[in-house]
Amino acid sequence: MNIQRFTAPTSREALAKARLVFGEGTLILFNRPTENGVEVVATAEETLEALDRGEGLDGGKKISLARNGAPPTYQQVASKVEDDASQLSMSTLSFQDYVRERMLRKRSESAPAEPVAPIKTVKTVERPRAASAHGFEILESPQQAKPAALRKVPTLTNTTTGLPKEIVTELHAMKELIEDKFNTLAWLGQARQNPIQSNMMLKLIRAGYSPTLARTILERMPEEMDASQTVRWVMDVLERNLRTDADAPAIQEEGGIFALIGATGVGKTTTAAKLAGICARTNGPSSVGLITLDTYRIGAQEQLRAYGKMLGVVAHLAHDRAALQDLLGLLSNKKLVLIDTTGLAPRDPRKREMLDLLELPDIKRLLVLNAGGHGDTLEEVVSAFKTPGSPQVIFSKIDEAVKLGPAIDAAIRHQLTVRGVTTGQRVPEDWEPANASKLVRASMRAATTSAFDPKIGDLNLFFNPAAYAPASKGAFDA
Structure with a gap:
């Protein structure tokens, strides 16, 4: 593909240089300021057309400097770029419309009897606005959903032939990148025109929510709401999508065998002691069994045994899988059995061995996350320790968290069910059931200004296509 860079003191002069090379069919891909002025990256419309028709670099029409007669002079070209120069300052969405209309007009003038070919090698698929581009399947609530507007989602069709596979792949990847960039910048441009949406976007980012989740929510925000209504709507969406066990029995009432897993230092041992204490209070000390697999950390066994002694519960140590099976058989009459595991980093090679040790019938895993x-x-922790089925999580150290947004964000995107939160070091007092409304409101509460908080002008960096990735697929109720 014939793509060239042009640098000049002003955008008008850079455009004039591009026109001298590519003629009337000049297509500006992007521009940026440089130390020497303005840099413009351009190509010819015919080049993209040839790619769409499946022609090689040498096939189809040749790109000419001028379509009628001799090449134009610099002065003649400069006089024709007055309108194009203003295009550099307009929004990406307007620029895309301008390019499409211009190319369609030129094609209809040159070949009126022939059907107009599509500008891009894409086919348009209609789907409801509820379908998310970030990996979520949006299930809109009937009370608060927008009208069922349709949005077009581009699907790349590889029809290019006659070129090496590597070049074709690279060309199509470049086109996808340009389209993704256009869509993101267009969305940001529209958001900036709506100060309420811009402020809400900034508030979510400052609260610790990811650009992926923030954009997924705000793309579906109903129009014509004031600032207070917007905040309430966003918090309602977050609450509906944060799964908890509010409608199910609590852990101590459900009973069974639970293994607490997670990274080092997140509070697994203390959390196990709190759950054991709550169950002992309700059903008596004889209803609880404690097992530790932590043979690495110095003092880990003594810590759990100390907690068990305080609660009137005996803590057992399992060195391997056989010992664990024997202990589970011994404690089979207990209502609740808690297994405290070794804390390991997500990239620790021993993690796989520890998780395999828990591959026994009836063992349910509780991922403990530092809130x-x-x-x-x-x-990284969720991706490393997440289990198939219905993963469950406990938020620990809520009292130490400056921002709850990151933990709530991870739970929503990965469809984790929050089974409870720990709010301090006291055993078993500092334990609370998971309350979605309370957690979301705490996350959105105004905090002190931080050096890490973005400004409104920094949002481009957060919403650049390279800054966010598709989230795990699942239901998302907007």
Whole structure:
């Protein structure tokens, strides 16, 4: 593909240079300021047309400098770029419309009897607005959903032939990148025109929510709402999508065998002691069994045994799978059996061995997440320890968390069910059932200004296509 860069002191002069090379069919891909002025990256419309028709670089029409007669002079070209220069300052969405209309008009003038071919090698699929581009299947609530507007989702069709496979792949990847960039910038441009949406977007990012989730929610926000209505609507969406066990029996009432897993230092041992204490209060100390698999950390066994002694419960140590099976058989008459596991980093090679040890019938896993952890850290932990089926999670150290947004964000995107939260070090007092409304409102509460908080002008960096990735597929109720 014939793509060239042009640098000049002003955008008008850079456009003039591009026209001298590509003629009337000049297509501007993007522009940016540089130390020497303005840099413009351009190509010819015929080049993209040839790609759409499946022609090679040498096939089809040749790109000419001028369509009628001799090549135009620089002065003649400069006089024709007045309108194009203003296009550099308009929104990406307007620029796309301008390019489409211009190319369709030129094709209809040159070949009126022939059907107009599509501009891009895409086919348009109609689907409801409820379908998300970020991996969510949106299930809109009938009370708060927008009208069933349709949006077009491009699907790339590889019809290009006559070129090496590597070049074809690279060309199509470049086109997808340009379209993705256009769509993101267009969405940001529309958001900036709506100050309420811009402020809500900034509030979500400052609260610790990911660009993926923030954009998924705000793309479906009903129009014509004031600031207070917008905040309430967003919090309602977050509450509906944060799964908890509010409508199911609590862990101590459900009973069974639970293994607490997670990274080092997130509070698994203390959480196990709290759950054991709550069950002992309700059903008596004889209803609880404690097992530890932690043979790595110094003092881990003594810590759990100390908690067990305080609660009147004996804590047992299992060195391997056979010992664990024997202990589970011994404690089969207990209402609740809690297994405290070794804390391991997500990339620790021993993690797989530890998880395999828990592959026994009737063992349910509880992932313990530090609610004050950084979003990237929580994302890696969830991805490493997440189990198939209906994964369950406990938020620990709520009292230490400056922002609850990252933990709630991870639970929503990965469809985790929150079974409870720990709010301190006291055993078993500092334990609370999971309450979606309370957690979401705490996450959106105004906090002190932080050096890490973005400004409104920084949102481009957060919503750049490379800054967010599709989330795990699942139901998302907007």
